[in-house]
Amino acid sequence: MPRDARSLAELLADARVWRLKDATAAASRPVWPTGRAALDARLPDGGWPTAALVEVLLADYGLGEVQLFLPALLADGAQRDAGGGRWLIWIAPPYEPYAPALAQQGLDLRRFLVVRPESATEALWAAEQALQSGACAAVFLWLKGSDMRWLRRLKLAAEEGGALGVLFRPERHRFESSPATLRLAVSRDAAGLRLELLKVRGGQPASIALEP
Amino acid sequence: MSARARDSRTADLFAAELAAASVPVPAPKPVAVPPPPVPPVPPAARPAPQRRPLWYAVLFPALLALPAPQERLHRLAHRAQRYTPLVSLEPPAALLLEIRGSLRLFGPPDALQARIDADWARDGLRARSAAAPSPLAALWLARAGASIVIEDPAALAGRLAALPLACTGWDAPRLERLRAIGVTRLGELLRLPRAGLARRFGPALVAELDAALARASAPRRAFVPLERFAARRDFEVGIEEAARLAVALAPLVERCARFLRARRAGVQRLQLRLWHRAAPVTRVTAGFAGVTGDPRRLQRVLEERLSRLALAAPVRAAALVSGPLESLSGGSDDAFGGAGGAAEHAAAPPLIERLRARLGEHAVYGVAAIAEHRPEGASRRVREPGVAAARPPIDAAGVPRPMLLLPSPQRLAAGSAADARPSDWRLERGPERIESGWWDGADVARDYYVARDRRGARGWIFQERRGRDWYLHGLFA
Numbered sequence: 280m281p282r283d284a285r286s287l288a289e290l291l292a293d294a295r296v297w298r299l300k301d302a303t304a305a306a307s308r309p310v311w312p313t314g315r316a317a318l319d320a321r322l323p324d325g326g327w328p329t330a331a332l333v334e335v336l337l338a339d340y341g342l343g344e345v346q347l348f349l350p351a352l353l354a355d356g357a358q359r360d361a362g363g364g365r366w367l368i369w370i371a372p373p374y375e376p377y378a379p380a381l382a383q384q385g386l387d388l389r390r391f392l393v394v395r396p397e398s399a400t401e402a403l404w405a406a407e408q409a410l411q412s413g414a415c416a417a418v419f420l421w422l423k424g425s426d427m428r429w430l431r432r433l434k435l436a437a438e439e440g441g442a443l444g445v446l447f448r449p450e451r452h453r454f455e456s457s458p459a460t461l462r463l464a465v466s467r468d469a470a471g472l473r474l475e476l477l478k479v480r481g482g483q484p485a486s487i488a489l490e491p
Numbered sequence: 492m493s494a495r496a497r498d499s500r501t502a503d504l505f506a507a508e509l510a511a512a513s514v515p516v517p518a519p520k521p522v523a524v525p526p527p528p529v530p531p532v533p534p535a536a537r538p539a540p541q542r543r544p545l546w547y548a549v550l551f552p553a554l555l556a557l558p559a560p561q562e563r564l565h566r567l568a569h570r571a572q573r574y575t576p577l578v579s580l581e582p583p584a585a586l587l588l589e590i591r592g593s594l595r596l597f598g599p600p601d602a603l604q605a606r607i608d609a610d611w612a613r614d615g616l617r618a619r620s621a622a623a624p625s626p627l628a629a630l631w632l633a634r635a636g637a638s639i640v641i642e643d644p645a646a647l648a649g650r651l652a653a654l655p656l657a658c659t660g661w662d663a664p665r666l667e668r669l670r671a672i673g674v675t676r677l678g679e680l681l682r683l684p685r686a687g688l689a690r691r692f693g694p695a696l697v698a699e700l701d702a703a704l705a706r707a708s709a710p711r712r713a714f715v716p717l718e719r720f721a722a723r724r725d726f727e728v729g730i731e732e733a734a735r736l737a738v739a740l741a742p743l744v745e746r747c748a749r750f751l752r753a754r755r756a757g758v759q760r761l762q763l764r765l766w767h768r769a770a771p772v773t774r775v776t777a778g779f780a781g782v783t784g785d786p787r788r789l790q791r792v793l794e795e796r797l798s799r800l801a802l803a804a805p806v807r808a809a810a811l812v813s814g815p816l817e818s819l820s821g822g823s824d825d826a827f828g829g830a831g832g833a834a835e836h837a838a839a840p841p842l843i844e845r846l847r848a849r850l851g852e853h854a855v856y857g858v859a860a861i862a863e864h865r866p867e868g869a870s871r872r873v874r875e876p877g878v879a880a881a882r883p884p885i886d887a888a889g890v891p892r893p894m895l896l897l898p899s900p901q902r903l904a905a906g907s908a909a910d911a912r913p914s915d916w917r918l919e920r921g922p923e924r925i926e927s928g929w930w931d932g933a934d935v936a937r938d939y940y941v942a943r944d945r946r947g948a949r950g951w952i953f954q955e956r957r958g959r960d961w962y963l964h965g966l967f968a
Contacts, residue, residue: 341948341966467947
């Protein structure tokens with residue numbers, strides 16, 4: 280029996296399984312318009328979900344992956360609200376977050392935190408704590424490995440804490456299943472930035488070319 | 492007047508200046524300037540004769556040689572409180588005691604001074620002391636090594652006149668400027684017109700002189716002894732698991748919280764000492780993001796901290812010791828959490844605490860933009876997010892800056908072009924010339940470009956103006 284129970288959990292977590300509960304829950308949530316009409320049109324409710332786990336698969340760092348989310352987050356004023364806003368937390372970024380660039384974007388550095396855990400498990404634990412604390416507008420996590428149980432916990436934590444969890448992972452995890460509400464792969468070709476929506480709860484997979 | 496007799500007996504330093512005392516030292520009559528830059532001292536500020544304070548200053552030269560004199564000074568201040576409730580610290584190595592009220596108990600001023608001095612001497616501490624109607628005068632006299640008691644404020648100016656200016660402890664630039672106009676002793680300074688002094692050296696200097704001469708009151712902050720919570724608990728059976736230890740410590744945490752509540756105080760740090768049968772004592776420190784006395788918060792952070800701990804041996808006893816008590820009303824709770832009223836906004840400091848307790852103090856930090864030309868110096872890790880962030884960065888004017896900076900520039904393989912431009916990168920924007928830092932020897936002279944590599948990643952790359960080598964410095968993530 281335990282074996283069956285596990286396979287059910289795995290089944291539910293599979294990207295191809297689309298659960299009605301998630302779709303209805305997502306519909307009632309506010310979203311952050313991405314500022315790119317082509318992208319908003321393809322996302323359920325027209326923007327990034329505000330209380331969900333989004334997984335971003337990357338061919339390389341430096342494609343503008345943070346820029347996909349940061350302006351939307353800031354335009355909403357969720358992070359910067361005269362010092363009383365919610366926090367933006369970056370966990371295990373590949374390099375050092377650069378304060379002048381962040382300030383340039385209009386980010387409130389008084390509500391910005393970097394966490395440098397020593398292991399992937401610690402990083403996941405920190406992300407869960409941050410997501411469910413209710414203190415964060417968004418938590419960005421850079422992760423190399425994969426652990427289904429942990430990703431599922433992150434998704435629940437994001438929903439519970441009303442925070443956007445963004446998980447940046449290498450593209451090689453593309454064909455693994457993931458509990459994320461939204462999965463996209465980011466790459467860049469001659470035409471510019473290309474987003475492939477691999478999994479969209481309440482929407483359709485799509486491939487979108489964005490301006491550079 | 493035994494004090495006067497004592498003056499002339501011991502203060503040979505002033506022998507010459509006793510004459511100077513009769514020289515009319517410029518009183519605070521701002522001579523010819525109609526709007527006096529320094530407000531005249533209201534008569535009310537002058538204490539009534541019988542309630543006139545008497546300050547005893549004591550200086551411990553030996554403390555200056557200690558690496559951390561603060562703690563020793565606190566202990567001495569604690570001891571000095573047997574003579575008077577009003578003890579004030581004058582870091583790094585001096586104390587000020589208001590002894591007027593103690594005279595009834597301990598006898599005349601010089602007797603009391605001798606008694607206190609003997610007390611320090613018994614302790615093997617060489618002390619220099621003096622007593623005067625103002626704390627500053629007492630301190631300056633003590634620094635000059637004059638072991639005297641001056642009770643009459645009118646005699647102060649004459650007594651202070653001979654002191655070298657260095658006794659004031661003023662900073663070197665001010666002393667240098669005073670020396671430039673030929674002033675090396677206090678007497679020479681006191682003879683200068685107030686208005687001119689205030690103009691040239693600022694009203695603070697004149698105010699300080701007034702305070703020293705007891706013409707203006709200068710309130711001192713009373714020393715409050717450090718109080719800590721400390722309690723110990725023994726366990727009949729050694730505790731082997733950290734998780735059980737956290738449960739066993741809960742009563743101690745509860746007592747600590749009650750102790751703090753009774754004093755309306757909180758702590759920023761808790762220390763835990765764990766005793767084992769055969770292993771050395773384990774010490775654990777738990778830090779908080781703000782001052783707190785909340786038992787749940789104390790317990791939670793302690794638990795997180797213990798969860799990281801590998802116990803070397805079963806714990807036989809544990810002691811919980813608080814850091815120094817801090818006032819809860821001081822708003823230090825808010826220094827971090829901001830004044831945002833909503834509950835979720837206040838939730839961050841506990842989150843930060845929890846992350847720090849588990850991952851370590853340095854694993855959780857903020858970043859601050861620093862006004863510095865050198866790119867690697869323009870961003871700094873800070874413990875408290877937002878510190879120094881109010882300062883606008885130099886280049887906020889739309890020059891692109893990368894979201895992520897490499898820990899150190901990474902050398903790029905040279906291409907075959909004439910300027911050895913890296914073949915993997917296509918330049919999109921630039922150059923932006925950045926030159927600076929020559930004054931501390933770490934100067935840079937670089938031409939920065941925004942460039943894109945073959946896979947589409949956008950980087951911030953630069954060419955050394957001297958070596959002509961190319962480097963990758965950041966990524967536009």
